[in-house]
Amino acid sequence: MPENDSAPGGDDGREHRAAAPGGAGEPTRLLRAAMQEVSTVIVGQDQMVERTMVALIARGHCLLEGVPGIAKTLAVSTLAKVTGGSFARVQFTPDLVPSDIVGTRIYHPSTEQFDVELGPVFANFVLADEINRAPAKVQSSLLEVMAEKQVSLGGTTYRLPDPFVVIATQNPVESEGVYPLPEAQRDRFLMKVVVPHPRAHEEMEILRRMSATPPEAHQILDPVTLRELQHDAERVHVHQLIADYVVRLVMATREPENYGVPELRRVLEVGASPRATLGLVAASRALALIRGRDYVLPEDVRVLARDVMAHRLVLSFDALADGVTTTQIVDRVLAAVPPPRVIWDDPASGEQTAMAAR
Incomplete structure (x- = not known):
């Protein structure tokens, strides 16, 4: 997939700053x-x-x-x-x-x-x-x-x-x-x-x-600087495969049988809403900026998935009776839905990070 592919609403084709991992x-x-x-x-x-x-x-x-x-x-x-x-x-x-x-x-x-x-x-x-x-x-x-x-x-x-x-x-x-x-x-x-x-x-x-x-x-x-930092976060690059990964995580709470977790159908009354999709991308962008990157990694999404998704899930009566928690469901989804694989190119070549579907 071309490296300038980005999530909907991103800056398609823009030249990314070559920020090293952890660079600030x-x-x-x-x-x-x-x-x-x-x-x-x-x-x-x-x-x-x-x-x-x-x-x-x-x-x-x-x-x-x-x-x-x-x-x-x-x-x-x-x-x-x-x-x-x-x-x-x-x-x-x-x-x-x-x-x-x-x-x-x-x-x-x-x-x-x-x-x-x-x-x-x-x-x-x-x-x-x-x-x-x-x-x-x-x-x-x-x-x-x-x-x-x-x-x-x-x-x-x-x-x-x-x-x-x-x-x-x-x-x-x-x-x-x-x-x-x-x-x-x-x-x-x-x-x-x-x-x-x-x-x-x-x-x-x-x-x-x-x-x-x-x-x-x-x-x-x-407040002025804070607004500028919010704009900086909105410009953090989200690769198309990262966006696809976020969508698959959210859809696994709505259609679990299609994503390898059919056992969740019994415990989930309502899955995560589209706000979870938008919020997970926005939060991942902010976390990437805090951690010194101008691009989102799958790890950013995984770190925030519990915080963004768990409170949006509605459990069934059976799940409540069995003591199942929403965080356990998110952990199960994270284990079942594979993230895209990150390929680090040689820094000497000046090339950017690539993503590959697993």
């Missing part, structure tokens, strides 16, 4: 510096920091799931400070109403007119803390916000600031006063990241840092 250009340097600055406050949790940065650069939203006290909220506020964006935190509770989030119209008797009071979502970073504590009516108020990046009030549409990202947290261990996110809401999130407890040496470092004067992060980026 200016966008990569900035992104790594920002992540390193976040790590001066957040101990461990490198995967969470990397995934939230991937979501930000890929123009997506991120759902963080973990028990209380593992720095989910602190990580988001620190990321907002490092990237120089405005930050708003909304604490989701059962008595919250949609107008508390998106805003409302207020009538003033003195002027006999309505004024619009915009809600806290009008910020670059919106933290929806414990999003599953609010009922479906409140959760649905974020659907337009997350998909269209706008708010409609009184017949007028108000655009949200750019860049814009919603990072939500939820506690997986409580069941009282909790409203599970519906499928349509989960599908709006580019990624769902499971945040574990810190390990023993990380816990000791947390104790050392936080028991005295907690460290403070400094601003590394600004």
Whole structure:
């Protein structure tokens, strides 16, 4: 296959920068510096920091799931400070109403007119803390916000600031006063990241840092630079075989019998949506840029497949009864669907990386 073949929407025929594996250009340097600055406050949790940065650069939203006290909220506020964006935190509770989030119209008797009071979502970073504590009516108020990046009030549409990202947290261990996110809401999130407890040496470092004067992060980026980095990620090359691999992974959750995993038909009620296809490509581009490349490798797709696909799958009753998890299904799909093979040419020849179907 010709090497200038690219995914739909890519830059067909363009000349790629000959970036060596692991080589870092200016966008990569900035992104790594920002992540390193976040790590001066957040101990461990490198995967969470990397995934939230991937979501930000890929123009997506991120759902963080973990028990209380593992720095989910602190990580988001620190990321907002490092990237120089405005930050708003909304604490989701059962008595919250949609107008508390998106805003409302207020009538003033003195002027006999309505004024619009915009809600806290009008910020670059919106933290929806414990999003599953609010009922479906409140959760649905974020659907337009997350998909269209706008708010409609009184017949007028108000655009949200750019860049814009919603990072939500939820506690997986409580069941009282909790409203599970519906499928349509989960599908709006580019990624769902499971945040574990810190390990023993990380816990000791947390104790050392936080028991005295907690460290403070400094601003590394600004919204203008962040938008430029998002554009850089959109220009990362996606080979046609990589795009085909992403499609095959997603289709294996919808038509498992056609991709060598017929046993998944019994455990899957609904497969991944087209947003999973688009999101996996966008996230892989962002990850490749963070890791110093201007092209996507199959490994980028495989690393992010769990985070992008698992929360979009709907399990059957049999799967729930048997204790099957969506991450196990994604792992099975990754094992069954072969990735394209990467062929590294001689660097002295100046030729680019080639892909070959397996």
